[in-house]
Amino acid sequence: MTRHPRARLDPVIHAPVRFSIVAALAAVQSADFRFVRDAVEITDSALSKQAATLEEAGYVRIDKGFTGRRPRTRLALTAQGRDAFDRHVRALRDIASGAAVPAPEDGGGATAPPT
Amino acid sequence: MDHAEARAALAVADGVADTARRRARWYAAWCAAYAVLTAAYTAGVGLAPGPLTIGAGSAAWAIATALLSAYAVRQPVAPRHYTRLHLTMIGTWAVLYAGVLVLGADRFGDPAWWVPGALLTAVPPLAGAVAALRLTRAAA
Numbered sequence: 001m002t003r004h005p006r007a008r009l010d011p012v013i014h015a016p017v018r019f020s021i022v023a024a025l026a027a028v029q030s031a032d033f034r035f036v037r038d039a040v041e042i043t044d045s046a047l048s049k050q051a052a053t054l055e056e057a058g059y060v061r062i063d064k065g066f067t068g069r070r071p072r073t074r075l076a077l078t079a080q081g082r083d084a085f086d087r088h089v090r091a092l093r094d095i096a097s098g099a100a101v102p103a104p105e106d107g108g109g110a111t112a113p114p115t
Numbered sequence: 116m117d118h119a120e121a122r123a124a125l126a127v128a129d130g131v132a133d134t135a136r137r138r139a140r141w142y143a144a145w146c147a148a149y150a151v152l153t154a155a156y157t158a159g160v161g162l163a164p165g166p167l168t169i170g171a172g173s174a175a176w177a178i179a180t181a182l183l184s185a186y187a188v189r190q191p192v193a194p195r196h197y198t199r200l201h202l203t204m205i206g207t208w209a210v211l212y213a214g215v216l217v218l219g220a221d222r223f224g225d226p227a228w229w230v231p232g233a234l235l236t237a238v239p240p241l242a243g244a245v246a247a248l249r250l251t252r253a254a255a
Binding site for chain 1: 116117118120121122124125127128129131132133134135136138139188189191192193194195196197198
């Protein structure tokens with residue numbers, strides 16, 4: 001059986017803002033809250049909410065600390081989050097290229113012709 | 116989600132990722148500065164040993180490394196594999212620096228030992244700079 005790659009999209013990462021946050025974090029080891037906020041162009045409260053959702057899913061680690069007297073929050077992808085992002089990006093690339101591939105339960109194999 | 120939406124999502128992700136990688140390039144400059152400092156300090160101490168050189172050189176080294184550390188902890192982005200890369204770089208540098216110093220203990224003032232020795236201590240941070248540039252290069 002061949003499933004459309006959209007079935008492999010990660011429901012947590014699929015939301016555009018969360019996808020951008022995870023994409024930013026996937027490119028680095030860790031990043032400041034404020035940097036991510038500016039890179040993704042959202043508000044503090046929006047990033048807090050989305051980061052909490054990603055943390056609950058086990059995709060993002062949130063570390064709070066201080067640099068001197070200044071409070072500092074750093075975000076980093078977990079190994080689980082990185083795997084989920086990689087799978088999500090592969091599914092997006094398959095959709096973009098028009099490919100339909102066998103679902104993992106089909107036992108894998110060659111990419112089927114575009115649907 | 117259709118083809119166009121998928122392509123648009125991937126383009127947005129690439130843009131955000133490139134922004135993050137660019138911001139992580141500071142570590143390459145940090146390593147290059149460290150390479151210059153260690154080469155200058157090692158050559159200075161080895162070629163002109165004496166209380167003044169060692170005292171002033173050590174003070175300058177301490178101030179410079181403190182400034183570099185302060186700069187590093189204030190950076191908003193750490194490049195991928197930063198912890199492993201930095202520990203490998205510093206560990207390798209420490210071994211080479213100690214080796215140059217210990218083996219050159221009876222050759223103070225000899226340029227044939229201290230010039231290559233000073234340059235050798237700069238190799239780990241220069242390799243770190245190259246690795247940092249590769250890690251922060253935009254995805255193909």
